[in-house]
Amino acid sequence: MERSMLSILAHHKSKSTVEKAAAIILKGCAIVSIIAVLSITAYMFISGTPALFKVGLTDILFGQVWAPTATHPEYGILYIILTSILGVFLAIGIAVPIGLLTAINLSEIASKRVRKVVKSAIELLAGIPSVVYGLLGILIINPLMYQLELFIFKDSLTHQFTGGSNLISAILVLAIMILPTLINISETALKTVPDDYRKSSLALGASQIQTIFKVVLPAAKNGIMSAIVLGVGRAIGEAMAILLVAGNSVNIPLPFHSVRFLTTAIVTEMSYASGLHREVLFTIGLILFIFIICINLVLTYILTRGDQHE
Amino acid sequence: MKKLGTLLLACVLSLSLVGCGNSETNQGESTKANVSGKVVLEGSTSMEKLMNALKEAIREDYPELSLEPQFTGSGSGIKAVASGKVDIGNSSRALTDEEKAQGIEENVVALDGIAMITEKSNTVKNLTKQQLADIYTGKIKNWKEVGGADQKIVVVGREAASGTRGAFEEILDIKDKCQYANELNETGAVVAKVQETKGAIGYVSLDIVEDSKDKVNTLQLDGITASESTILDGSYQLQRPFVMATKGKIEEQSEQVQAVFNFINSEKGQAVIKQVKLIIPQK
Numbered sequence: 228m229e230r231s232m233l234s235i236l237a238h239h240k241s242k243s244t245v246e247k248a249a250a251i252i253l254k255g256c257a258i259v260s261i262i263a264v265l266s267i268t269a270y271m272f273i274s275g276t277p278a279l280f281k282v283g284l285t286d287i288l289f290g291q292v293w294a295p296t297a298t299h300p301e302y303g304i305l306y307i308i309l310t311s312i313l314g315v316f317l318a319i320g321i322a323v324p325i326g327l328l329t330a331i332n333l334s335e336i337a338s339k340r341v342r343k344v345v346k347s348a349i350e351l352l353a354g355i356p357s358v359v360y361g362l363l364g365i366l367i368i369n370p371l372m373y374q375l376e377l378f379i380f381k382d383s384l385t386h387q388f389t390g391g392s393n394l395i396s397a398i399l400v401l402a403i404m405i406l407p408t409l410i411n412i413s414e415t416a417l418k419t420v421p422d423d424y425r426k427s428s429l430a431l432g433a434s435q436i437q438t439i440f441k442v443v444l445p446a447a448k449n450g451i452m453s454a455i456v457l458g459v460g461r462a463i464g465e466a467m468a469i470l471l472v473a474g475n476s477v478n479i480p481l482p483f484h485s486v487r488f489l490t491t492a493i494v495t496e497m498s499y500a501s502g503l504h505r506e507v508l509f510t511i512g513l514i515l516f517i518f519i520i521c522i523n524l525v526l527t528y529i530l531t532r533g534d535q536h537e
Numbered sequence: 538m539k540k541l542g543t544l545l546l547a548c549v550l551s552l553s554l555v556g557c558g559n560s561e562t563n564q565g566e567s568t569k570a571n572v573s574g575k576v577v578l579e580g581s582t583s584m585e586k587l588m589n590a591l592k593e594a595i596r597e598d599y600p601e602l603s604l605e606p607q608f609t610g611s612g613s614g615i616k617a618v619a620s621g622k623v624d625i626g627n628s629s630r631a632l633t634d635e636e637k638a639q640g641i642e643e644n645v646v647a648l649d650g651i652a653m654i655t656e657k658s659n660t661v662k663n664l665t666k667q668q669l670a671d672i673y674t675g676k677i678k679n680w681k682e683v684g685g686a687d688q689k690i691v692v693v694g695r696e697a698a699s700g701t702r703g704a705f706e707e708i709l710d711i712k713d714k715c716q717y718a719n720e721l722n723e724t725g726a727v728v729a730k731v732q733e734t735k736g737a738i739g740y741v742s743l744d745i746v747e748d749s750k751d752k753v754n755t756l757q758l759d760g761i762t763a764s765e766s767t768i769l770d771g772s773y774q775l776q777r778p779f780v781m782a783t784k785g786k787i788e789e790q791s792e793q794v795q796a797v798f799n800f801i802n803s804e805k806g807q808a809v810i811k812q813v814k815l816i817i818p819q820k
Contacts, residue, residue, distance in 0.1 A: 296697045297713040365733065373734065377689065387675065389718040390691035390734035475696070475720040485718050495722040499698035501582065501608055 275513025278506035287510060293477040295504040302507045310480040311489040314394060315462045318401035323455060326409030334417040335439050353407030361471030364400040369472060372396050376483055389485040392474030400468050405458040412457060416450020417443060449529055456526045463518055466490035489515045572796040573601030580614020580627025583700035584779055586813045594809045595800050602796055618782050624794050626782040642783045646801050647815035650743035651705050651775040652763040653756040654731050661685035663757040666774055670709045675716040680736060693719045693730050693739035704777050705740050728753060744814040765816055
């Protein structure tokens with residue numbers, strides 16, 4: 228049986244063939260992903276740049292009017308970019324404290340049983356499709372926001388009512404969506420902190436909370452930073468959930484305004500867009516792509532800096 | 538080789554039809570299959586869905602005939618057909634008298650209707666065209682201004698490139714002046730949002746109204762209910778024709794163009810029009 232099989236235990240000749248073949252297959256697989264990245268990058272730049280020249284870089288990036296189908300079309304995406312940046316950072320602002328404290332609880336304080344329950348809940352949270360978050364946003368967050376909106380702007384004559392589809396709803400949904408990423412990665416980071424640190428700190432007379440915040444957290448700083456950066460990456464690329472809750476009108480990103488993100492700008496109009504309008508949507512894709520690249524560069528920087536420290 | 542195949546197919550067809558004794562159908566089949574070539578169309582972006590559906594379906598009857606639609610806008614479509622650049626000019630509005638004077642024939646192939654929907658508890662049942670335009674341009678912000686309860690209006694619409702939005706803004710003459718609080722990219726999403734939100738108003742294509750009458754109210758416009766019959770007799774205003782304009786009468790057109798219109802008027806063609814949620818005009 229063994230002899231007939233192609234195995235590393237066989238003769239020298241067939242063994243070296245297997246070795247070579249395996250090496251080629253492994254290299255091939257590695258090349259596939261490189262080709263994918265390169266072709267996506269090339270494609271984004273090829274299809275995204277023509278509109279930049281046709282419309283003008285400043286007109287696109289700093290224009291405030293988005294009217295792609297008007298008789299005199301305008302393709303300003305300043306508000307869209309601002310919405311994406313502001314929305315993502317506020318979502319991170321909400322999610323980081325919650326996520327970090329949860330991670331600390333899981334890795335330092337919680338008993339085994341609590342840990343098991345919380346951990347499986349978080350895994351479930353990570354597995355929920357984003358469109359379901361959007362639906363929950365429509366059913367729960369939007370009506371609440373609408374009540375709040377009616378209350379705050381009761382006497383306003385100028386406010387445009389959105390029915391709860393506004394920036395806050397989008398931020399809340401995003402914050403919940405990036406929680407699992409934040410918790411999982413920061414927990415792993417906290418876990419990799421050597422136990423000696425904790426023991427030494429406790430032995431020196433520090434309390435457990437002092438140990439966590441003065442010793443363990445600083446030691447896991449890099450891991451936590453990369454968790455945050457990955458969270459930003461996930462939030463900025465999210466489209467489906469916020470498409471359902473953000474209202475999708477292009478407005479200045481204020482809390483109770485209906486807003487449009489970079490991702491939703493592409494999703495909403497792609498199906499019917501044609502000509503220059505379509506090209507501008509590709510340009511938005513390119514801008515999003517550049518954002519993601521920057522985030523990844525920051526991440527790589529953080530991780531390599533971490534290596535140098537150790 | 539292809540011709541031989543067609544011939545063979547025709548033979549088989551005629552053989553199979555011998556039993557029926559219907560020689561007329563038989564002849565029709567063979568002439569249909571014989572029309573080959575291409576028809577170039579240009580015009581309305583709103584008619585993209587209809588054109589693409591036709592393009593697909595026409596292959597069943599005329600396998601050799603290909604439609605080549607371009608979507609540039611109603612005005613340029615009519616200009617193109619007037620100059621003879623294309624065979625058919627698509628327009629999602631009625632032709633002007635000037636255009637007709639150039640010898641352009643207005644062939645209405647379908648009608649597109651839009652219904653206005655509101656949240657179930659809304660007491661306003663009727664709006665005038667002007668009130669509707671004012672609501673969408675942001676001049677009217679509260680339902681009490683149009684005879685309803687003291688309830689803020691939430692304006693729901695479709696994304697910029699949507700055909701329904703284009704039609705709605707064009708008919709009310711408020712193109713690019715609308716202030717939307719929600720721009721959704723699906724009819725279903727508009728219905729859902731209006732259903733969920735007190736004080737919301739939205740527009741949807743007419744075909745959806747029947748299915749969603751338990752969820753939302755349908756508004757009357759100038760006292761006329763939106764329905765297929767009020768659209769056909771022209772009394773309901775939120776409608777527009779889909780015109781496939783030709784230079785001169787259809788009978789004067791090339792064999793290929795005639796084949797296109799024959800297909801549209803056939804049972805299959807009418808089914809295509811219904812399938813893309815349009816109303817078949819009365820002949």
